Amino acid sequence: MTTLAEIPARIASHLLEIGAVALRPKQPFTWTSGIKSPIYCDNRLTMSYPEIRELIAESFAAIIRAQYPDAEVIAGTATAGIPHAAWVAQKLNLPMAYIRDKAKGHGKENLIEGIIKPGQKVVVIEDLISTGGSSLKAALAVKEAGAEPLAVLAIFSYQLDKGVQAFAEAGIPLQTLSNYAALMEVALEKGAIQQEDVKALKAWREDPSSFGN
Numbered sequence: 612m613t614t615l616a617e618i619p620a621r622i623a624s625h626l627l628e629i630g631a632v633a634l635r636p637k638q639p640f641t642w643t644s645g646i647k648s649p650i651y652c653d654n655r656l657t658m659s660y661p662e663i664r665e666l667i668a669e670s671f672a673a674i675i676r677a678q679y680p681d682a683e684v685i686a687g688t689a690t691a692g693i694p695h696a697a698w699v700a701q702k703l704n705l706p707m708a709y710i711r712d713k714a715k716g717h718g719k720e721n722l723i724e725g726i727i728k729p730g731q732k733v734v735v736i737e738d739l740i741s742t743g744g745s746s747l748k749a750a751l752a753v754k755e756a757g758a759e760p761l762a763v764l765a766i767f768s769y770q771l772d773k774g775v776q777a778f779a780e781a782g783i784p785l786q787t788l789s790n791y792a793a794l795m796e797v798a799l800e801k802g803a804i805q806q807e808d809v810k811a812l813k814a815w816r817e818d819p820s821s822f823g824n
């Protein structure tokens with residue numbers, strides 16, 4: 612049995628094992644925020660591993676049962692949060708919705724798909740937090756629908772100052788199953804990265820916006 616305290620290392624270890632974490636310092640990745648980064652974490656790969664996605668869903672569900680027992684809707688962020696939200700909603704026998712990054716340009720032109728009613732308490736499920744921009748936008752959409760975002764839960768956070776501050780300013784609780792610190796520790800232990808990689812990543816994290824420019 613895994614205790615809650617073991618989850619960050621266990622999830623980090625799984626992400627490394629399935630090749631979700633890529634380092635590419637010489638050919639930086641472009642993140643959704645426009646930030647150039649020597650590291651990319653593709654949590655979407657967890658969908659393809661039933662035992663890992665089950666651990667993720669059960670961990671999210673345990674947090675919601677313990678801390679947000681009033682949750683009435685589980686809402687995924689499009690696209691990578693959607694499957695995890697579906698598995699959590701199924702476990703908790705709660706309604707599920709998802710929130711697009713922008714309203715659909717045709718059909719019903721919805722931003723939110725599924726039902727979120729005014730006054731309902733909503734937990735937002737995201738796969739990853741970099742700047743927090745995407746998930747906070749989703750939480751804002753929940754508010755604009757007249758509902759209450761109780762928290763954002765995500766699989767992984769880079770723990771960047773920008774993201775941490777954005778959540779604090781928005782007054783929305785953020786909880787993640789794993790994070791950058793746990794990933795670095797496990798990756799060093801496993802020999803997946805070397806001390807010099809950690810040093811280079813540290814320099815990038817201190818000023819991510821100017822990296823690769």
Ligand SMILES: O=P(O)(O)OC[C@H]1O[C@H](OP(=O)(O)OP(=O)(O)O)[C@H](O)[C@@H]1O
Pocket residue numbers: 643644688689690691692737738739740741742743744745746
């Ligand atoms: O915290 P942020 O700076 O907003 O970055 C994190 C977001 O970026 C990724 O989504 P992406 O835009 O790549 O879209 P996807 O979910 O459709 O893959 C990820 O799934 C998060 O939603």
Ligand SMILES: O=C(O)c1cc(=O)[nH]c(=O)[nH]1
Pocket residue numbers: 641642643644650651652653654739741742
């Ligand atoms: O910020 C992003 O766009 C981002 C970073 C990352 O490591 N993984 C991901 O899926 N998106």
